[in-house]
Amino acid sequence: MSSITSCKYALLTDSCRAQPARIACESFSVKSLGLMKRVHVRVIVSTLLIAVSFVPLRLSAQTSSPVAPRRELVESVVKEAYEKFRNESKGNNADYIPYLAQVDSKLFGIAIVTTDNQALTLGDVNYSFSIQSISKVFTLALAMEELGPDKTFERIGSEPTGRAFNSVPAVVDMPTHTGNPLVNAGAIATTSLISGKDADEKWNKILNFYSKVAGEKLTLIDEVYKSEAATNTGNKALSMLLAKYDRIYADPFESVDIYTKQCSVGVNASQLARMGATLANNGVNPATGEQVIKREDVPYILATMTMAGLYDSSGSWAWHVGLPAKSGVGGGIVAIAPGKGAIAVFAPPLDEAGNSVKAQEVIDYVAQKLNYNLYSPSSVGLK
Numbered sequence: 001m002s003s004i005t006s007c008k009y010a011l012l013t014d015s016c017r018a019q020p021a022r023i024a025c026e027s028f029s030v031k032s033l034g035l036m037k038r039v040h041v042r043v044i045v046s047t048l049l050i051a052v053s054f055v056p057l058r059l060s061a062q063t064s065s066p067v068a069p070r071r072e073l074v075e076s077v078v079k080e081a082y083e084k085f086r087n088e089s090k091g092n093n094a095d096y097i098p099y100l101a102q103v104d105s106k107l108f109g110i111a112i113v114t115t116d117n118q119a120l121t122l123g124d125v126n127y128s129f130s131i132q133s134i135s136k137v138f139t140l141a142l143a144m145e146e147l148g149p150d151k152t153f154e155r156i157g158s159e160p161t162g163r164a165f166n167s168v169p170a171v172v173d174m175p176t177h178t179g180n181p182l183v184n185a186g187a188i189a190t191t192s193l194i195s196g197k198d199a200d201e202k203w204n205k206i207l208n209f210y211s212k213v214a215g216e217k218l219t220l221i222d223e224v225y226k227s228e229a230a231t232n233t234g235n236k237a238l239s240m241l242l243a244k245y246d247r248i249y250a251d252p253f254e255s256v257d258i259y260t261k262q263c264s265v266g267v268n269a270s271q272l273a274r275m276g277a278t279l280a281n282n283g284v285n286p287a288t289g290e291q292v293i294k295r296e297d298v299p300y301i302l303a304t305m306t307m308a309g310l311y312d313s314s315g316s317w318a319w320h321v322g323l324p325a326k327s328g329v330g331g332g333i334v335a336i337a338p339g340k341g342a343i344a345v346f347a348p349p350l351d352e353a354g355n356s357v358k359a360q361e362v363i364d365y366v367a368q369k370l371n372y373n374l375y376s377p378s379s380v381g382l383k
């Protein structure tokens with residue numbers, strides 16, 4: 001792994017740890033529309049043997065994806081990426097949330113779900129990690145569902161901060177104070193927009209919405225929630241600052257608590273890829289066929305992800321990769337290839353901007369090989 005490649009998204013931390021090839025165990029279950037049968041596949045992969053599972057589902061029922069990628073190509077590219085980056089050792093687990101510091105830093109899973117509901121998974125795709133900041137995308141979708149894009153834009157904004165995701169100075173300096181829905185301040189304000197008679201109703205609404213986007217029931221990882229709730233003084237400070245500027249729309253500490261819960265929702269790489277594929281598929285979950293995000297909201301969400309999905313590395317990410325994506329300090333990143341599908345990668349060690357090192361490398365590699373860069377006219381077939 002050349003240092004040029006591994007440093008191109010952001011400055012990386014110095015510490016490197018050897019990451020031996022590991023045993024991967026994967027399992028996935030997929031629901032087909034109108035088909036109550038569940039299919040379970042378990043594959044045990046040894047350190048020497050890598051298995052890729054790729055399941056085409058209800059291909060004939062799918063009409064919305066003339067551009068979904070070819071199976072053989074994706075399969076070989078993902079295998080290559082897994083091999084190429086499995087021993088990458090740069091980065092460190094997030095440690096400002098104590099739970100995250102002790103997650104096995106060698107975990108590594110890749111999942112792709114296409115808009116015609118083909119699923120390809122490799123590595124630790126069964127491990128449930130906290131969604132963290134990736135949740136911000138889906139709370140934004142829910143806020144837009146309730147308020148519409150214009151009001152959401154007016155109350156939160158959509159400008160890059162050029163600062164760390166939890167920056168206090170950004171709140172003071174930005175004319176909107178909230179910045180955008182994908183930094184902590186803007187995300188807490190977005191959570192505060194969700195309606196409900198009390199905190200429980202708001203939280204359940206958010207969790208149910210995420211579950212519909214994933215196409216299966218998601219749950220809170222209680223240990224993550226407790227760990228973060230015990231240490232989130234910075235987010236509480238952001239919420240109070242927002243209150244000073246009148247840019248938070250419910251009780252500040254209640255909003256931080258709901259936000260902390262949404263960040264503690266557990267997802268595995270397969271579920272995260274399906275959430276991404278729902279965005280890639282105009283808001284229709286490709287596994288359940290349900291329209292869960294409004295079609296007209298999707299471009300706003302993807303634009304916001306392009307602009308701020310990887311925080312202050314977003315410009316560099318757009319330059320190199322050209323796909324809307326969102327990272328979380330739990331080690332997940334999901335990237336969207338509109339109309340085609342989504343790739344989710346989970347690997348806990350992060351760079352200094354808070355983005356998974358391996359996930360960035362894998363997505364960059366796969367996106368280049370599959371010609372996914374949104375800004376390249378050849379990505380839509382122009383020769």
Ligand code: GLN
Binds near residue numbers: 133165228260329354
């Ligand atoms: N829950 C985390 C926080 O508020 C989310 C940050 C992230 O994933 N970048 O700090």
